[in-house]
Amino acid sequence: xxxxxxxxxxxxxxxxxxxxxxANALKKLSLLGFALFLVGTLGAxxxxxxxxxxxxxxxxDQEQSKKTISSLEQTExxxxxxxxxxxxxxxxxxxxxxxxxxQALTALVAxxxxxxxxxxxxxxxxxxxxxxxxxxxxxxxxxxxxLADSDLFKKVDMISLGLxxxxxxxxxxxxx
Amino acid sequence: MIPLASLVILVxxxxxxxxxxxxxxxxxxxxLERVRKDGTVLQQKQVFLQEVKEQVLSLSDxxxxxxxxxxxxxxxISQLKNIAEGNAVALENLGVGGGDAAKGDISNVIITxxxxxxxxxxLNFLVEIQNTAPLARLENVKMAQAGDSTLVRAGLKVFWAExxxxxxxxxxxxxxxxxxxxxxxxxxxxxxxxPFFATTTFVPSTSQVVETSEEPISQPQVTSPRKxxxxxxx
Numbered sequence: 001x002x003x004x005x006x007x008x009x010x011x012x013x014x015x016x017x018x019x020x021x022x023a024n025a026l027k028k029l030s031l032l033g034f035a036l037f038l039v040g041t042l043g044a045x046x047x048x049x050x051x052x053x054x055x056x057x058x059x060x061d062q063e064q065s066k067k068t069i070s071s072l073e074q075t076e077x078x079x080x081x082x083x084x085x086x087x088x089x090x091x092x093x094x095x096x097x098x099x100x101x102x103q104a105l106t107a108l109v110a111x112x113x114x115x116x117x118x119x120x121x122x123x124x125x126x127x128x129x130x131x132x133x134x135x136x137x138x139x140x141x142x143x144x145x146x147l148a149d150s151d152l153f154k155k156v157d158m159i160s161l162g163l164x165x166x167x168x169x170x171x172x173x174x175x176x
Numbered sequence: 177m178i179p180l181a182s183l184v185i186l187v188x189x190x191x192x193x194x195x196x197x198x199x200x201x202x203x204x205x206x207x208l209e210r211v212r213k214d215g216t217v218l219q220q221k222q223v224f225l226q227e228v229k230e231q232v233l234s235l236s237d238x239x240x241x242x243x244x245x246x247x248x249x250x251x252x253i254s255q256l257k258n259i260a261e262g263n264a265v266a267l268e269n270l271g272v273g274g275g276d277a278a279k280g281d282i283s284n285v286i287i288t289x290x291x292x293x294x295x296x297x298x299l300n301f302l303v304e305i306q307n308t309a310p311l312a313r314l315e316n317v318k319m320a321q322a323g324d325s326t327l328v329r330a331g332l333k334v335f336w337a338e339x340x341x342x343x344x345x346x347x348x349x350x351x352x353x354x355x356x357x358x359x360x361x362x363x364x365x366x367x368x369x370x371p372f373f374a375t376t377t378f379v380p381s382t383s384q385v386v387e388t389s390e391e392p393i394s395q396p397q398v399t400s401p402r403k404x405x406x407x408x409x410x
Binding site: 023026027029030033034037040041044045047048051052054055058059061062065066068069070072073075076077078079080081082083084085086087088089090091092093096098099102103105106109117118119120121122123124125 | 179180182183186187189190193194197198200201204205207208211212214215218219221222225226228229232233235236239240242243281282295296299302303306311313314315316317318319320321326333335337339340343344346347350351352353356357360361363364
């Protein structure tokens with residue numbers, strides 16, 4: 001004999017069909033949410049563990065590199081020393097204009113005729129003072145042409161020009 | 177009622193758990209990024225140091241000879257005498273004094289001297305002074321004709337500078353030379369050392385020239401300077 005289902009509750013106390021539907025939907029939703037929560041949490045924890053392991057592994061490599069670098073400390077000291085000396089030497093070289101003037105004077109001497117005599121030279125930071133003795137006018141002309149063509153100086157001031165019949169032309173110049 | 181309560185609990189639990197996990201993961205990612213950058217710097221530094229290990233010894237010797245850490249006047253006087261001898265000129269009235277020995281990180285002293293010889297020879301002498309180590313610069317050069325010879329009265333500024341006292345933190349990149357500094361280095365390497373200093377000069381090739389990195393590749397984790405590494409040179 002089949003079992004007979006009997007509802008003993010009064011008909012007005014049983015939940016409505018819409019409430020039952022909502023409760024069902026909420027139940028499904030919480031089950032799904034819990035599943036997602038579990039998957040998400042597990043995934044995040046796994047990623048976190050991966051990151052931590054990666055950091056640790058890189059740190060181990062770094063420690064090895066640090067040991068090697070420490071063993072090369074003397075080389076690093078010498079590099080710092082070279083850098084320091086170069087930077088200081090740069091400051092010295094850049095603030096010393098005399099070297100350029102000396103180079104210009106050397107170049108000028110090479111261009112001048114051989115029989116020109118330098119009676120006095122003064123190398124100053126801002127200019128070069130020259131006094132020359134040219135035995136005759138042709139040498140004087142050649143000297144002045146060489147000076148004009150040399151392109152070694154921005155400006156040339158002739159301070160004096162004298163003639164001594166015995167020795168020749170005495171020229172005082174300021175070269176900038 | 178129960179499904180709704182469980183849903184609310186799940187939402188609250190998820191908020192706390194994911195917030196905490198997110199901040200931990202973000203922190204760990206930052207850590208990983210920094211460690212990776214530091215690792216790259218260390219790796220590059222290690223490779224660079226191993227590459228230049230052999231050459232840097234002679235470079236540092238040459239630069240230290242060009243700009244010593246102690247008063248270089250005696251060394252310069254010795255050089256002056258050698259150059260005078262080489263150019264057949266007479267070196268007279270040598271004197272040392274003046275300069276700014278105590279000012280700034282570069283000290284100097286002035287050597288005054290007279291040179292007597294043929295014009296071309298004294299000119300060569302003056303040019304050669306500038307091309308010898310230690311680094312020196314001429315000042316107040318006066319040349320005057322004295323019979324067949326030329327008399328030069330000049331002042332020569334010689335320099336020296338204290339050695340650096342610290343090196344950067346181990347995870348800072350190696351500070352390398354800029355191109356203009358490389359030119360200066362070449363100038364220093366070309367300075368003729370005194371005869372009793374025999375150094376093998378190494379001129380680095382362009383590929384070995386290091387350029388200054390204005391900004392470090394990464395921020396160093398260790399900022400405290402290491403102990404004075406230059407004490408053996410003092």
